[in-house]
Amino acid sequence: MSTEPGWPEGYDRIVLRTVDSTNAEAARLAPELGRPTWIMAEEQQAGRGRRGTVWRMPAGNLAASLILRPTGTAGWAALRSFMAANALYETLALYVDRTRLGLKWPNDVLLDGGKVAGILLEAAGSGGAVDWLIVGVGVNLAAVPDGVTDAAFPPICLADAGARATPEDFLLRLAGFYATEESILEQLGFQPIREKWLRGAARLGEEITARTPQGETRGRFRIIDEAGRLVLETPQGEVRIAAAEVFF
Ligand SMILES: O=C(O)CCCC[C@@H]1SC[C@@H]2NC(=O)N[C@@H]21
Numbered sequence: 508m509s510t511e512p513g514w515p516e517g518y519d520r521i522v523l524r525t526v527d528s529t530n531a532e533a534a535r536l537a538p539e540l541g542r543p544t545w546i547m548a549e550e551q552q553a554g555r556g557r558r559g560t561v562w563r564m565p566a567g568n569l570a571a572s573l574i575l576r577p578t579g580t581a582g583w584a585a586l587r588s589f590m591a592a593n594a595l596y597e598t599l600a601l602y603v604d605r606t607r608l609g610l611k612w613p614n615d616v617l618l619d620g621g622k623v624a625g626i627l628l629e630a631a632g633s634g635g636a637v638d639w640l641i642v643g644v645g646v647n648l649a650a651v652p653d654g655v656t657d658a659a660f661p662p663i664c665l666a667d668a669g670a671r672a673t674p675e676d677f678l679l680r681l682a683g684f685y686a687t688e689e690s691i692l693e694q695l696g697f698q699p700i701r702e703k704w705l706r707g708a709a710r711l712g713e714e715i716t717a718r719t720p721q722g723e724t725r726g727r728f729r730i731i732d733e734a735g736r737l738v739l740e741t742p743q744g745e746v747r748i749a750a751a752e753v754f755f
Pocket residue numbers: 527528529530531553554555556557558560562569570571572615624625626627643644645646
């Protein structure tokens with residue numbers, strides 16, 4: 508049990524020197540854990556990104572995964588990506604002015620228009636129920652990873668934006684903000700979380716493009732709905748999108 512001042516009550520923490528992927532380690536440990544647990548590693552050798560990509564982590568960046576046993580449906584569990592994004596936004600706002608931050612649907616955090624943090628949700632369960640959920644977060648704190656060629660949202664790190672944070676300090680604050688999001692979901696549901704996410708959203712009300720394997724949809728980013736879907740106003744009418752890559 509972690510007793511560090513500021514660490515949220517009811518959450519445990521494991522700090523590893525090195526690991527393949529904190530998400531993979533979280534999946535291995537999940538069956539044994541009785542409480543929500545953050546797993547952080549100083550070095551991650553085979554970090555996983557969304558859509559099967561590799562997540563590179565130079566020394567001094569944060570790699571951490573939270574293991575949860577959420578109640579409810581898989582769709583309800585998946586709302587944690589917005590909660591993690593909100594918690595990342597609040598944590599980053601302790602270091603840089605929040606006007607420099609933006610949330611990109613569904614779960615990237617931008618700083619000065621570049622990607623500073625990513626979220627990878629992985630779950631296991633059967634019959635529509637979720638046994639455990641892993642919320643993996645990677646934050647470029649100290650350095651920009653090599654070899655990332657995302658021209659639309661090039662990686663950026665907090666240090667290059669003029670702010671310093673150690674992974675330990677950042678996680679302490681992130682875990683606190685995340686625990687607050689869980690309390691809000693439990694007591695008030697998704698609505699306040701959605702409103703908060705929308706306050707930080709990049710390009711709300713503007714034209715954006717959502718790319719899926721079926722093609723591209725361009726429209727005005729109106730809102731995210733009660734299930735976290737992206738709502739675009741297009742010349743053909745309103746379109747709700749459950750999964751896509753977004754471009755500005
Ligand atoms: O592609 C993305 O944007 C998501 C990146 C998520 C990376 C983090 S680092 C900690 C955790 N462990 C992993 O293997 N991936 C996530």
